Amino acid sequence: MSITAIRGFNDILPGQTGLWRQIEQTAWSIFRAYGFGEIRLPIVEKTELFLRSIGETTDIVEKEMYTFPDRHGDMMTLRPEGTAPAVRAFVEHKLYTAPVTKLYYTGPMFRYERPQKGRYRQFYQIGAEVLGDESPRADAEALSMLMKFFATLKVKGASLQINSLGDANCRPAYKEKLYNYLKGKAGELCENCLRRIETNPLRALDCKAADCIEATKEAPSLVDSLCEGCAAHFDRVKYFLRLYGIDPLVNPRMVRGLDYYTRTTFEITADTGLGSQNAVAAGGRYDRLVEELGGPATPCFGFAIGMERLALLLEGEQALAAPLTVFIALGDEAEKKGVELVSAWRGAGIRVVEEFSAGGLKTRMKRADRLGADFAVILGENELNEGVVTVKDMKQARQDTVAWDKVASIIAGAGH
């Protein structure tokens, strides 16, 4: 067996990268229009960063990180997500001297999980973070930007759910309430949730086991237990979302898997095409993280989009590539002239590949077809003598004799 890529690590082939590029460019141009600037972050960080930000008892940290000692024995981790590195950079470079900082980034993340449709060990995210804005309006604006991004790409069947997790004021009290409730229901919960009672009782709320759903039906609701400040914030988020034309669906049971979230959290799921890994974007507010990582108190809101999942939703909807022209020269003299002509046409912006193979015109036309040519441009002795080429429209099965200097404009104007 020859060497293959590592399990869960994929090559993105040319047939795919067009769509990827289209997605990234759409994100970049929209995010820029909202005042975001790009940040490029390292792929490896000190393990400590993720332990402190994501939380030591989360699944990501407990069992999904690629962690290893470097040659000096320092512990390093392949980043499992982008927010922590972004915040680390924000603090390290004192970007907080600006009134508000808006960052976006793209790149690979790594989690050691069993691969599945839409889930890989190296996966790509487009992330965005608003650092230094406490206003519920920031939440709503970032969400509306995200919805606009999905709409621009014509993503179908994506729905937004939001929730509020409260803050240091109200969450501990709620947790306590929930803890006591769950203790009373212990007999009816699944094994996992029994463990969660102690580690992270909130997680029991979004357990999919039928018994647990039943057992937590009457559980105290998070949304109803928010303190005044959080409740007001949440109300304003919903208010502003409506101003942006978004009718948010509140899901009081949605819990996120990272410890740093406070107040608003959300998830965008696709109802078809992704199987069970159907969250295509998610995020929320993290008002304490910057402080926890050594910066000044800085309320933030951010999200990440899953590239592979989005690409799965968009497959087949790819924008058409620019038309491809295949150039076929017949004979030595034509070949010589062809070097000059092809170069000029490329300079004029059309995509041209030369078909160098030996063999009759028939064979070479066949190859042109197989290459996916929209046009075949033929230069033989007859054409050479008259200063023209034969331009064949492969899709329409029509051809014309065209002067050398008119080729580029005719092909560019055909607009396939």
Add this chain to the structure above:
RNA sequence: GUGGACGUGGCUCAACGGUUAGAGCACUGGACUGUGACUCCGGGGGUUGGGGGUUCGAAUCCCCUCGUCCACCCCA
């Protein structure tokens, strides 16, 4: 980490434990020496994922291993 399905030419798939593992598509040569997509005829291409076992005989049955997919867990 758990459970299930599946690994056969480049691709999609056939082949009851029994000749030399086949077909379609793709590739290649020709019919057709300046016109692809249609047609006809020929050609190349396989350690049946890998290793072990059972058997006179294994793609087929058993074990191990690797991989893919799906689901759980969890997440983007």
